[in-house]
Amino acid sequence: MEQNFIIAGFGGQGVLFAGKVLANAFMFLGNNVTWYPCYGAEMRGGTVNCEIVISDEEVSSVHKENADYIIALNQLSFDRFLSKVKSGGMMFSNSTLVDENKLRTDIEYLSAPMTQIANESGYSKLANMVALGALTNIIPALNENVLAKAIQKVLEGGKEKFFESNLEALKLGIGCLALA
Amino acid sequence: MSEKVLIKGNYAIAQAALNAGLECYFGYPITPQTEIGEYLSGEMYKRNLAYVCAESELAAINMVLGASSTGAKTMTTSSSCAVALMQEALSYACADEVPVVLVNVMRAGPGLGYIYPAQGDYYQAVKGGGNGDYKMTVLAPSTVQECIDLTYRAFYLAHKYRNPTMLLADGLLGQMMEPAEFGEYPYPEVDNSSWALTGAKGRDGRAIYSLGACEEKQIKRIYHLFEKYKQIAENETDWEELNTEDADILLVAFGSMTRNIKAAMNELRKEGIKAGILRPITLSPFPTQRINEISKQVNNIIVVEMNMGQMVNDVKIAVEGNAKVDLINRPVGQWLSVEEIITGVKKVLENSYASV
Numbered sequence: 001m002e003q004n005f006i007i008a009g010f011g012g013q014g015v016l017f018a019g020k021v022l023a024n025a026f027m028f029l030g031n032n033v034t035w036y037p038c039y040g041a042e043m044r045g046g047t048v049n050c051e052i053v054i055s056d057e058e059v060s061s062v063h064k065e066n067a068d069y070i071i072a073l074n075q076l077s078f079d080r081f082l083s084k085v086k087s088g089g090m091m092f093s094n095s096t097l098v099d100e101n102k103l104r105t106d107i108e109y110l111s112a113p114m115t116q117i118a119n120e121s122g123y124s125k126l127a128n129m130v131a132l133g134a135l136t137n138i139i140p141a142l143n144e145n146v147l148a149k150a151i152q153k154v155l156e157g158g159k160e161k162f163f164e165s166n167l168e169a170l171k172l173g174i175g176c177l178a179l180a
Numbered sequence: 181m182s183e184k185v186l187i188k189g190n191y192a193i194a195q196a197a198l199n200a201g202l203e204c205y206f207g208y209p210i211t212p213q214t215e216i217g218e219y220l221s222g223e224m225y226k227r228n229l230a231y232v233c234a235e236s237e238l239a240a241i242n243m244v245l246g247a248s249s250t251g252a253k254t255m256t257t258s259s260s261c262a263v264a265l266m267q268e269a270l271s272y273a274c275a276d277e278v279p280v281v282l283v284n285v286m287r288a289g290p291g292l293g294y295i296y297p298a299q300g301d302y303y304q305a306v307k308g309g310g311n312g313d314y315k316m317t318v319l320a321p322s323t324v325q326e327c328i329d330l331t332y333r334a335f336y337l338a339h340k341y342r343n344p345t346m347l348l349a350d351g352l353l354g355q356m357m358e359p360a361e362f363g364e365y366p367y368p369e370v371d372n373s374s375w376a377l378t379g380a381k382g383r384d385g386r387a388i389y390s391l392g393a394c395e396e397k398q399i400k401r402i403y404h405l406f407e408k409y410k411q412i413a414e415n416e417t418d419w420e421e422l423n424t425e426d427a428d429i430l431l432v433a434f435g436s437m438t439r440n441i442k443a444a445m446n447e448l449r450k451e452g453i454k455a456g457i458l459r460p461i462t463l464s465p466f467p468t469q470r471i472n473e474i475s476k477q478v479n480n481i482i483v484v485e486m487n488m489g490q491m492v493n494d495v496k497i498a499v500e501g502n503a504k505v506d507l508i509n510r511p512v513g514q515w516l517s518v519e520e521i522i523t524g525v526k527k528v529l530e531n532s533y534a535s536v
Binding site for chain 1: 184212323351357358440442446517
């Protein structure tokens, strides 16, 4: 079976990084996985998104029309991707920056104050890791260990010094209950 | 290197080229393949290999032409509208029989087009935009793993047959990350001492040029090239086949679109529609003979591609009217979804039943 996730937010919120961590984590868990970024004239302050498709068979298409899970880190992404949630799927948003305009009744809504949690703990750039942490409470297969291993992997090659702070932010996310 | 790593298609191609023994890279940045040059600029510097960010794609391919004539393992990488600039040199490379490796990570055309993935350069790759009778060898990967495997093969085939070999990927493959293993470069090194321009000290001088100079010489050259292309076709034609034994309909796609037709095939089979798949791995040489064989056994052949219908014509040539050939396509943008392909296939089947 195939499942897909779209993570979306401002450029600079660590959307692609979070996507890479999530993709690595799913790979470590034994899934086939494909990560695909939007690419184009995106820049800091603009919007950016990436898609992660996991499957127990060969991954078919990426760049799909809709997604099982959408993780929206800002309002623009929430508004843009609301129509892209599969019927029965989930919109998981960053309540610090998103007013949930629940125009659809056929999907599930969850949110957590990702940016607020990150800011209050001094990790103002790591709302993305708070989001992934909170996701462990939504996707049972994900856990701290595998995500920590994934963070380590993505930071390889000169960025290892950011591991501790990312891990701390991840833990804060794990401790945060996503609210309907 | 045998551990699975999550890696972007572009980086996978770059690292595979290094593993294959790349000695000289000449290129000019263009989305969606810029990461290849970016990666190699650092890695080749570390390894003390030749890396030139050329002033244009035209310059890059001609630098490759020169460096290849010394027998060195050379490569350039680019995308669609910039590969268009290289066509003259590719015709020369075929005539000169130099082992050029070229990667095209396709974007949308025609003209400057856009950076989104597409498959519109099928004709450009397999028919070519250069002058005269020539054929490049063209390989089409469908996964990041194949970006590695077929980059290895591209270097081997280019040198084995002294023929320009292209890896025809697309923006989707270039930009996506997937788990993949590099392994070791699996091919033997090809001895080029009999022809390479390495300095004439201690031997007679050599020249590599494509000027025919007289009719007889030129005819001989072309027959020689086509004898070689025949050998390449006999030895190297490659394709992937799934569920063709009992198939009533055959789906044909190349590159990353194959992934979607595989998923579509599985769904169609669940509904009792016996679909099979043939995916050319070498677009040139094309698996004409095998498609012809299968065409005698199936009722419908449906080609799925992200262009206005290019490979479908090579399929029609192969089919020789044995089966009905249809096209499901879109020129650019969102890849045809599994659902769209299934709907398209059913529509084709309805129409062909209606016409019986």
